[in-house]
Amino acid sequence: MKLAVKVVHAQFAKDPDFRGRFRQEVAAARRVSGAFTAPVVDADPDSERPWMATLFIPGPTLSDHVKRNGPMEAAQLRRLMAGLAEALRDIHRAGVVHRDLKPSNVLLADDGPKVIDFGISRPVDSELRTETGRLIGTPPFMAPEQFRRPREVGPAADVFALGSVMVHAATGQGPFDSDSPYIVAYQVVHDEPDLTGVPDEVAPLVRRCLAKEPEERPTPDELMRELRSVAASYDTQTFIPAQRTWDTEGSGPPAGRPARTAEADPAVEAGAAVEATHAGRGRKLRLGRRAALGAGAFGLAVVGALASLPLLDGDGGSPRPASPRTTSAAFSGWRTTPAAGDSAPLCSHGAGRLLCATSGLVFALDPSDGHVLWRHPVAKGPRKEPPVLTGGLVQPAMDPGRRLKAFDPASGEVRWQRDAPGTGSAVYAGGMLLFTGTDGKVAGVDGASGDPRWSHRIPGHEMPYVATFTGDPSAYLSSASQDGSGTRVTAVDPETGDVRSDARLDGTLKPIGATDGSVFLLSLDTVHGDARAVVRYTPKTGETRRVPLTTPLQQPHGAVRGNTAYLLGTGGSLVAVDLVAREQLWSLETGMMRGSTPVAGDRYVYVTASDGRLLAVDARRGNLAGQTPARLGDRPDRVAAGLPEPVVVGDRVYGSAPDGTVFGVNGRDPAAW
Structure with missing residues (x-):
């Protein structure tokens, strides 16, 4: 296989602060390795000259492509924007904010754009300084908050950079241009972007990406959905630039550059593509320990x-009535939509209540019939985890401003609130x-x-x-x-x-x-x-x-009950492994592309599908025992970053769906769901 190698220059290798940031870059690049990045093959950030080797990706950078071929056409721009939005969605799901998305960090591979170079600060890129040290990023592609509040930079900054990258791809220049980084910084914070030359069909989306306030920018999921409405025929899996005009003698730039050149980044040397063989047949690339x-x-x-940013959204609203309450001794189930919106509430069980959260709202439901016991508004923003009962109080996940609140489980009143440490x-x-x-x-x-x-x-x-x-x-x-x-x-x-x-x-x-x-x-x-x-x-x-x-199993989620582990991988393979018998008990192809972490009860294993279905699988035999209807809501094209785990309480099972529904079913009889 071919590799691209990045090596830190000697003078920067002596800087402990730079080494720390390079170590973070290696960790981030490993964390996000996937379909939209250059996977890390090996690295040693602690060697005398820190280095990182990534898979060589054939294809020019967006910067080189625009220099040689000129601005892209509208159809190419749609595909590029969709591919980059999908790449950011996956990067943010991995808990990473790139902070330096720009044309030279985008590779145009045949199967779609790849995002490279994660989180390294190049001390010579800009002479601007923050109160705490160097400014992270490249001014023409930085968001206003990177200049104003660098410690509060989140995933929305990458969306702003995406907008700037799209202007460059469409016009050959950025929306804020000047020879002085100080003037660029002022323009980014105060001036409106120059979108002259950006095609009308993508200009509105680009303008939204370049909103001054982070909360006004679309999420990557929203961008993908809007692009589908503009042109339903775009294909993010096939991105072939219209022209490849590298000179025929092979003296032009290399086909792929997952690392910057020394000219582009004086702190880093970029090695040419290196051939490496498997260890068993000898290794030509001897750089250090395997990563x-x-x-x-x-x-x-x-x-x-x-x-990090899980890509979930939704708005709080007035609760809709629950379905008729259970009056008989047998639990017949219920469903309700306690908050208007289009994201699946995240729920857990504690203090005899279902404790749930969605964007802008924390609420408690009666597990017997689903009616709302209390609700409390919180800061809007995506939630990654459900509220839990800790220390006798309801503890929601941190809000986007890293503010912690604790609620009384009976009344929903705030007992205390603090800024999160660190x-x-x-x-x-x-x-x-x-x-x-x-x-x-x-x-x-x-x-x-x-x-x-x-x-x-x-x-x-x-x-x-x-x-x-x-x-x-x-x-x-x-x-x-x-x-x-x-x-x-x-x-x-x-x-x-x-x-x-x-x-x-x-x-x-x-x-x-x-x-x-x-x-x-x-x-x-x-x-x-x-x-x-x-x-x-x-x-x-x-x-x-x-x-x-x-x-x-690819990207599996796992849970344990007794001596058995239940694992669900991407593609829908669900398996059970007995650690006492030391064998895999069964495997079931569920037909889901994505599912939640499995939750095991006494007789069944429960999984939430991306379309809102709750599936029950026989824990002993591995066959599908029942499932609820799909509940996608009015936005079936939306892809959520994480899926809510089912909540099992005795013989009752509670789930939630993308249309905002929370529901309870009788876990004894999945076939009747």
């Missing part, structure tokens, strides 16, 4: 200073909220009061992935090694941060569940990130059991 590509793809490291992600464990920061520290916040309890680094973890599981008293931190040969798994006490157990296990592993004193992990392929085995590790005895999967 664990799958670790990034499944988030085994929390990427510092990179915000800039990292949060998980809930017992009565605690655990935060991971970009400095590698983990902090514990008391769920009942909102007061900080502890904050420190966990030995052996620079930027750990933290997971907690219902019924297990520990929080699990995992960090994969650079070469993918092992993963450090540490159990800590959420109340104090004290280490309860610590081990280095073989392979690149992702925790998916814990039961009876054991933690279950997926063993991931270091090339594609596919799951190839399930591992059960028991800290008390040190025993490790590994059960291979019959067929690797």
